[in-house]
Amino acid sequence: MFKLINTTEHKILARKYRPQSFSELVGQESILNTISNSIESNRISQAYLFTGIRGVGKTTIARVLARTLNYTLDNIEYSPSINLENIGLNCEAIMESRHPDVFEMDAASNTGIDNVREIINFAQTRPTMAKYKIFIIDEVHMLSRQAFNGLLKILEEPPEHVIFIFATTEIEKIPVTILSRCQKFNLQRIDSEIMIKYVFDIAQKEKVEINEKSVQIICTASEGSMRDALSILDQAISLCDGNISEDKLADMLNLNDMNFIIELFEKLILSEIDQIKKKIDQIYENGFEPISLIRDLSRVTHLASLIKIKIQIKNNYLSSDQIEKINSIIKNIDISSLIHMWQMLLRGYNEVMESFDNNVALEMLLIKLCYSSQLPPIDSLISKFEDSMDGEKNKAPAKEIKIDIKIPESYDEAKSMIIDNDIRLAGDLEKFELIEYKIGHIDLTSNDMINNATIKQIESSLKNLTNMEWTINYLGEKIETVKQITIDNIKQHYPDAQIVNEDEI
The missing domain is CATH 3.30.300 (GMP Synthetase; Chain A, domain 3)
Known part of the structure; x- marks a missing residue:
């Protein structure tokens, strides 16, 4: 007896739903509008640089741009167009990274001057199948100084048929002489509302049951990276067998219980020292990671500070009841106390990271935070100091000084x-x-x-x-x-x- 095995290749979601045209790209509208307008007005640059965090569309935009610039239906007339409803002669090969006139290089593994010489030699000959020879160099900041120097001349006076497209996550490592020869585009983190809608649509296409709260958890964990969000969704589908729940997601991502974090924040900010020992015991029992706990506590402190100074907030990881709880906790807390707590958490993060025992360092940090909250606000100290300088015993107490920050x-x-x-x-x-x-x-x-x-x-x-x-x-x-x-x-x-x-x- 022979058992038939399903050999259908599984394609990860980030590749399966990778945008093939400008109309499919989401979250970078201002950049796409700029590029689209330049193409429609035939103001095409000879060097583009896309920078941003991982997974926001740098390489995807580079490939779509290469497809757009070499778009043709008959191999006779080339007319760069942002409307790619019909598949052109070069489109499929470009999007699959196998077109002879579109050269892709990963600078992380090809860092030397010899690799750049190969590009320069290849650029001297005219395209064989398309209008432009396009060089897409990913992680360009990894090139050596000699390699950057080799690029300078051809970037300054490139052949008319050559276009360079660079992508990087660390623009500060690229020499200014290279930057000045490129059109620079800074790709932002994908907006949470846009990402939530996009992930939810893909989940429906994959026939996966998922609620809005679970989608919010995925998008929050991805930190603005669409590729990370799709990778987490892919992993969650495998774990939950098509029915994704909040509890399973929290276990998979090792997320902390935000209700516990808010309760801990309350005990610290109100200096309830007798309750801190109980909270420390719960940290051990629940298996919280010290670094993860400090990170979530910092997020709550940041959110509380914005609420205190009445700045509109974007929040996708706390419920309305949790927001209301934070609001009630900080009702009688001075903004300077929240800022002081934030600064102590930042210093404590490094101390815990470098400590011989992360749990012991976390315990000491929580004790310091609890006792530091007992210090009076700076406004009160100033008021008391002015009162003490006044020699008149019967003088009415000075009004509390309010610092408008x-x-x-x-x-x-x-x-x-x-x-x-x-x-x-x-x-x-x-x-x-x-x-x-x-x-x-x-x-x-x-x-x-x-x-x-x-x-x-x-x-x-x-x-x-x-x-x-x-x-x-x-x-x-x-x-x-x-x-x-x-x-x-x-x-x-x-x-x-x-x-x-x-x-x-």
């Missing part, structure tokens, strides 16, 4: 606050280009040489305006450091020199 929600708002505070920084701020903005952390780049003191001055200005720490991460080739000219420096470089008039130096 405004946290900028965008980079433009942060710039306006800085310029309003110090107009001298206006010129320096215009030199920067934004890569990514988060509250407390800004990634910037520039084609100009930037003084390190300028970065520190911007950080200091933001800290004074918002009463919280800020980090400006400058992602350029180098930061210019201004060196002061002194007599000792001159003597060091010119030992035989004579100082004629020291006052003029």
Whole structure:
């Protein structure tokens, strides 16, 4: 007896539902509109650079762009078009990465100058089947310095039939000389609402039973990466046999119980020391991972801070009842206490990571958080200090000083606050280009040489305006450091020199 085996090849969801045209791409509308308009107006660049986190569509957009530029139905007339309703002569081969005129290279495994020489030699000959020879280089930041230098000349004066498309997750590692020769597109994380709808549609196509809460869990765990979301969905389908539940997802992803996290947050922020020992015991019993617990506790603290200062929030991992619970916990809590807790969690994360015993370090962190919450708010300390300086015993107590703290929600708002505070920084701020903005952390780049003191001055200005720490991460080739000219420096470089008039130096 012979048993027939089903040999049908399973294709993972991320590949099965990979977009084949611009109309199928989701979550990057502004970038697609820019590229579409440039194609329709025949303003085609000779070098494109797509940057962003993993799984947001960099390589997919590169392949769709290559298909669009080499689109033809009869091999006689090439007319780049964003409307690809009919399959062109080159379309299938390009999307399957086997077209002779579309060369794909993974720079992570082909980093040397020899690989770039191969590209340069291949670029000199005209296309054999298409209008353009297109070179897609993924993870381009992994190229060596010699390889980047080899690319410079052909990028500056490329043949008319050659187009380069680069993709990277770390744009700061690419030399500025390369960046200046490319049209740069920063792909954002996929919006949660768009991702939820997309994942739910795919689940229906795969005939999988899944509720909205489970889809939210998948999208939250993917952190804005569509490929990660589809990979998690693929794994969940295999685990749950077509009927995905929240409990099974939580076990699969090793997620913490958010109700427990919120209860722990409440005990810490209200300094209920007698309850902390019980919570620590529950952490051991439930098998919480220390790093995962700190991460979720930090998320709740961040969410509580936004609620406290009345900033509209996007939340896909807490229910409305849980949000209401947090709101009631922080009702009588000062914003400075939440900021202090956030900073302690950030430091504690590194301490736990580097500790000889993660569980012991976590336990000490929770004890520190609990006792630090007993400290009075800064407003109260200022008020008491002013009262103590007053010698009149019968004087009415001074009014509590309220510090109006405004946290900028965008980079433009942060710039306006800085310029309003110090107009001298206006010129320096215009030199920067934004890569990514988060509250407390800004990634910037520039084609100009930037003084390190300028970065520190911007950080200091933001800290004074918002009463919280800020980090400006400058992602350029180098930061210019201004060196002061002194007599000792001159003597060091010119030992035989004579100082004629020291006052003029």
